[in-house]
Amino acid sequence: MTGFARRRPGDATELISLPPGVAISTGQNRHNLVTRGGRLINFPGDWQAAWPARASVKAKWPRSAYDRAVTVVLHLMPLAAYTPEPGEWLRPASLDSEGFVHCTTDEQTLLAVANTYYRDADGPHIALEIDIGRLSAEVRFEAAAPGPPPGVAAEVPFPHVYGAIEYDAIVGMRYARRSVDGTYVGFERRPEIAERLDLLPHPEGGWFRRTWTSRESVQLKRGVRATATAILYLLPDGQTSHPHSVASQELWLWHGPGEVELTVDDSITTLGTPTNGNLPQVLVPEGALQSARARGDVLVSCVVSPGFDFADFRMY
DSSP, rough: OEEEEEEEEEEEEEEEEEHHHHHHHEEEEEEEEEOTTSSEEETTTTTSSSSSSTBBBBOOHHHHOOOOOOOOOEEEEEGOOOOOTTTTTOOOOHHHHHHSSESSSHHHHHHHHHHHHHHHOOOOOOEEEEEEGGOEEEEEOOOOOOOTTTOOOOTOEEEEESOOOOOGEEEEEEEEOOOTTSSSSEEOOHHHHHHHHHHOOOTTSSSEEEEEEEOEEEETTEOOOEOOEEEEEEEEETOOOEEEEEEEEEEEEEEEEEEEEETTTTTEEEEEEEGGGGEEEEEEOOTOOOEEEEEEEEEEEEEEEEEOOGGGGOOO
């Protein structure tokens, strides 16, 4: 490779010579020069490569044994901000404000980061799994910026991506599970049924999505509530929901394919196909202590009246 061409309307073509040890990686709306020492030079979209687009020859900047062992990094972001479009690149806000994209190497470190900086953030969050071998941008393993969160040692390196992220470098997604007070307790891959039904992690365990809220409302001592609400709720095989109570009556409606053992105070009822002697629906009284255990992946609907509000929800 001997040059890099600049083409603009009305401008003459200009060439820049590339010295030995310098490689080029071209991508959508930008081009990167990567030097042997690891320095990355980003050119704006009006620079065009003098060879076919998407050519990729990347120099290998020096990396420690620790860095070389890491092939996938995690980036935390709001689910609502993840809107991949063909030909577009992911550009988190920190890329403009700090010059790089924050990432971590493992879930425990990510939990510390999330609970330190994002506990009060509204809405569902996700952790993108990014294959750094597919990135055009340089990845540097550096000290935490602005500093390590509580529980993370100062010598733990953080991967920083110095450029936009190609969507085809994103090889997976984990969904943040949070408690009612916003604490992050884990990041999980979404089961197939939850993926198909667009379900999100529930604080008690399992996956859910509200499907209906009554147009009518009622004034209670605890506040205004819809007269009724409904959710789809998936509990994967072998999992148990945390014991909890709801201030309203809750009707469980079984859909299958597995069965669910529903414990209400001191009694246990199995929801499943009636041909096996099970019940297709169970009513849980208001305030009762309840928990569920799945035998096989099981999907149910839960109808709450007066309508559900997390202010009326208690976990034990």
